Amino acid sequence: MSKGMRVNSNVWALVIQHVIAKKGLDSARHVWKLVQETNFQPNAFVGSHVIRMFNLLGSVDEANEVFSQLTRPNIYTWNAIISANAKHGQGDLAIKLYHQMVEVHGEPDDFVFVSVLKGCVGAGALDEAKVVHHHVTRTEYEPEAMVTSALLDTYAKCGTLEDVKREFELSSKQDPIAWSAAIAAYAQRGRPQEAFKLYQQMIQANVKPNNITFMGVLKACAKVGALQQGKTIHGHIIKCKLDKDVLIESNLIDMYAQCNSLVDAIEVYEKSAKKEVVVWNSMISAYAHFGRLHDAVEVYENMVKKSMEVNGPSYIALQKACISQYALDQGREFHKTSDYWDYFDKPEVGAAIIEMYAKCGGSLDEAHAVFKKLPKGDSLPWCALIAAHTHQGDGIGALKLFKQMQQDGICPDANIFGAALNAASLMTDLSEGKLIHEQVKDKGLESEPIVSRALIDMYTKFKSFGEAKQIFDTVQNNEAVEALMAGFARYGCSKEALNFYEELKVADIELSNSVYASLLKACQGGSSLESGIAIHDHIKGRGLVTDPFVCSALINMYSEFGELEQACMVFDSVKPNLFTGNAMLHALVKHDQHEAAFHLFHEMQQEGLDVNEATLLPLLKACTKTGCLNHGKHLHALIIERDLEANQVLARALIGMYSKLEGIEEARNHFKKMPVQDPATWKFWLDIVAHKKGFSSALECLQDVKEKEKPHVAIFDPLLAACSEEALVDEGYALLKMMKDKYDVTPTASQYAQFVALLEHMGRFNEAAKLIEGLSLPNNVDSWASFLVSYRQHASLGNPHAFNDDDILSDVYINERSRAEATKLHVLHRALEAWKNPGVAVIEEQTEVILAHRAELTAKIEKMKMYFKDGRRLIKRSPNSDKAKEEALCGHCEKLAIAFGLLNTPPGTTLRVSKNLRVCADCHNATKIISKIEKRDIIIRDAYRIHHFKAGECSCNDFY
Structure with a gap:
């Protein structure tokens, strides 16, 4: 191309599109150089394309340099440069350019408004956002929906809530913009109750709400699942004649979906007259929320048939629908389609595709391949990739990406x-x-x-x-409430959860449905049925007894406490719906009411309720328990009909059912037909094979892992477990070596610990000790404690001075008749004040947890002493004499609890005892004899495992 030769602008546009597609920054610079040489002074059309090119390739400085050389930028050029700066974190410059444009060019268009509002978000410039909002309101035309949406997003994200509150208090109380901004901000920042209160105050002040107001308050309803409030707001929207606004329709669909009312969402969708793309997208998202991939795809196909402009948000919603059903193949198809229509390079679409690969059983390699094709200047793809590694359990890889991103200047x-x-x-x-x-x-x-x-x-x-x-x-935002209550529930911290609940009540903080669900779950962890009933009463007072999500949590709670009749009463009190139906199915199967579960499922189908994973999973368990193969095959057909074959949880349940009811070969056939086989499913399958056919067969199955696909470390767990069960030490060594050499997989600490336990069990203590020392395993104290337990079992004293667990070490000394050494150890304990934590044991007595006291139990203890004298090899542990030993072991806390249970429960009742320390050998053997003589099942949960004593035997086989 000769210097000075003029080139048609459309040709430059095609060349630039090609450069963008190839992601070549050097090529982009070369093209810009040619533009300068051949066009002398590039026109606004070409300049806009060049700015967009540098923007998409992550070089905003060069985009600004191009803009500075344009003498007569048009509205498209201004929008291109404002958008570029807003996207790359230069919000202040974007705002400055916007004001220059208004001064030079005049009235902005909708695209400019959207771009500068993004800049306001980046700069946290709430005041500037309000200036732009005023510019929007004085335009001669009605702004597009995207402008309204951008304003809502800006108010929600700009500045802090304190900024919003201060600005609102200084504004005119008759200004709907100020009200809308505050409502939107509170809704988005996790303060939905403040948003509701502001909305009520706005109505009382006779300020007419606008579409931004309603969208803000609808988002608040969605945040806390406030269905009734949402319906009330919907009525206000109709009264204000804004129900035909497409963004309002979209937000109504979103709100009803988040409030678990699909019927209402469908009604809004079907009544939509315009059905613009944003409404279609919301309906796809609603179906995705309910796991109805087939319906979501049908909406998409109807969009295409009606020649609707399928856009980036459409593909994002479709990927969410694929995630809801683990539909990897379908997700890959939408990936190809979005790539074909040139939406793939949009960061938000690429991020959704990365998320799909991570959550649908795809590989991280596929996620990285998507990431490499996306613009590197945007944080969204980085966020998605970090989350992908986290979802697949690779926290180290995720944090490496986080650090790399910051090193790259993001x-x-x-x-x-x-x-x-x-x-x-x-x-x-x-x-x-x-x-x-x-x-x-x-x-x-x-x-x-x-x-x-x-x-x-x-x-x-x-x-x-x-x-x-x-x-x-x-x-003190809504997300914080939900997270803290969920944390208490996760660990069964019922006392802390209930105290927190009381604190929230005093503060008059409205609780979301998920908070009530977590609170009820926490009650289960603390065995507090009375508290659960009190919360149920509070829920009734708040008018939430008809909410499907809350009722499901109530059903689960009553089921966990064995109150199936109460669970049924809650279920019967609400209109039939999928959430409570699923909860009731789980409750019935949990309590072995399998026939009732199948009957309920039939009723749900007659009601026209959909089915999902939560519906089918308990039914498959019921089929497996009862041997109802025909029912199971019917459910399998239903899974295929509803496009749920890729759901890994259901796939594992099916494989488990077929393996138990038809045999391993039939289960293998079903496993091979699965469209997706994630690490958890592989692990599940290998566990079945190892259990039924042994280590060798499981190892053969490992060869079925696809060639060139690196197996996940977790799938080796069943193989190592099989080595332990079959006492295959050499095979275990070979497997650990194979993991590293053949599969490039580093065994985990728990896998090494499992193999160490095998070595100990086989009496190969030197090898076990070397492995513990050489690997620097985490929780080394526990590793050595386990080592010493095995050492004691094999009655081999060896060199005990090398070990640290003094309590077990003392036991070793005693067993080897080294009482002098045991005494020295106790003297040393006293000198160093290094006593172990005092033993505490509790026992369940009906609905109470009882801490037993020695004084009440003297008679029973005296009787128990006779058991110990009659037993073989029972009294083993005491620093002084057999008499002292007899007294000491009878005072151990678990025996006090057992004595209490024997005195206070009917004959034959199972005794359940919890202890904070490891059970000692004396107590273990004594409890075996007590279980035999008293004809009781005794379950002791100590700090290391659960022991089930029955008829003189323990479930641990004396390996504790």
């Missing part, structure tokens, strides 16, 4: 921090998480809902409830 936003904190939750300690927390504080993002939720979730997973509560006290 500043983490709230979403990125949320993803990184979730990854930190997978670590062995809080060190990484606390470093990220410090960054969050420095950025002032602790109060962002997604961040506060992730922080509280992380701290509660490490049982650091004090720090989690401090974060809640600081931010």
